[in-house]
Amino acid sequence: MLQLESELKKNQFSHFHLIYGEERYMVRYYKNALIKRLTQPEDEMNRTFFRNQDIVETQIAEAAQVLPFFAERRLLIVEDSRFFSKSNEMTDYLESFPDTTYLIFVEQEVDRRNRLFKWFHKNGCVTECVRQPEKMLKEWVAGYAKKAGKAISVSNTERLLERAGTDMELLSHELDKLIGYAGERSIIEEEDILAVSSGLTVSKIFDMIDAVATGQKETALRLYHDLLANKESPMSILYLFSRHINILLQMLECMGRGMNKNELAGKCGIPPFTVAKYTRQAQLFARNDLLKMLKNRVEYEEMCKTGQMTDQLSVELFLIQALTNS
Secondary structure, eight states: OOHHHHHHHHTOOOSEEEEEOSOHHHHHHHHHHHHHHHSOTTOGGGEEEEOSTTOOHHHHHHHHTSOOSSSSOEEEEEESOOTTSSOOSHHHHHTTOOTTEEEEEEESOOOTTSHHHHHHHHHSEEEEOOOOOHHHHHHHHHHHHHHTTOEEOHHHHHHHHHHHOSOHHHHHHHHHHHHHHHTTOSEEOHHHHHHHOOSSOHHHHHHHHHHHHTTOHHHHHHHHHHHHHTTOOHHHHHHHHHHHHHHHHHHHHHHHTTOOHHHHHHHHTOOGGGHHHHHHHHTTSOHHHHHHHHHHHHHHHHHHHTTSSOHHHHHHHHHHHHHHTO
16 A cells, blocks of 8 residues: 555645646646645635745745634745756755655656655655556446446457556546546447547558558548647647557567566556557657657747747647658
8 A cells, every 4th residue: 555545544744745747637636635634624814825846945934834814824835846856955944844844746757766755755645546456446437437327348448448558547537538428428439439539549540550550641640630620739639649658669679588478567557458550550659769759749839838839739749740850
């Protein structure tokens, strides 16, 4: 059991929490669970949020010294600071935090060699939210549907995972749509999945990457615009595209080691029944081309974040660069 799970169960909490990892649904779940337990919903006076990469250590340290107002605790929530992947002086301030202050860091990436990470690992509670195995995802999907008064079969759960992927954030959105679509019916059928789960799906990402592999520029861009028409954001599409590329890179590496289907699925974090599709697609690419796409993705995302171009244009240019192998 995770330390954080134990703390939530016992209602006894560390003063310092770090939550991070690629499974953003679980990151958000644990963050909200802690906020709910450590403060009252209406108590905004005793909660302070820091949400950008321009945060400086002294801002957090100063806020930490403020005593709670008619409450037991003061809670600081720091998101995407990148303090755990770069040099900083945050560790020097933590020892002086009063006992009434609780601190939650929520990060996307960390460096385990980082001084602050080591301090949290020793003195606080570190929770890494990783991609969940297929068995757990099937149970979670069934439980999610059950809470809404719906049932979904194992075969239809597999169908949903095949179309929507294994990202819990995306799965939760697809499940919400399916639950609403089913209406008063108590069972989610395959027809519902085929009708509703047609937005940001692994099948469309597969098709886009197939088009990139075979140089079909018009097809790749048409699929991209289809996704935009379904109200999917360009950055979400880019995220899924690059995540898929990462899986293909892992597939190439693992295939070279002679792993079997179940080993490939476990290592790459994909359902076993999708291994054949990923294997076929991975063989269409050279490793260096996949690495180049990931490098280009970072550059275009940065240009978008710094306002040099719109998100839609940055993704379109990324796709064109991938198609021309430049």
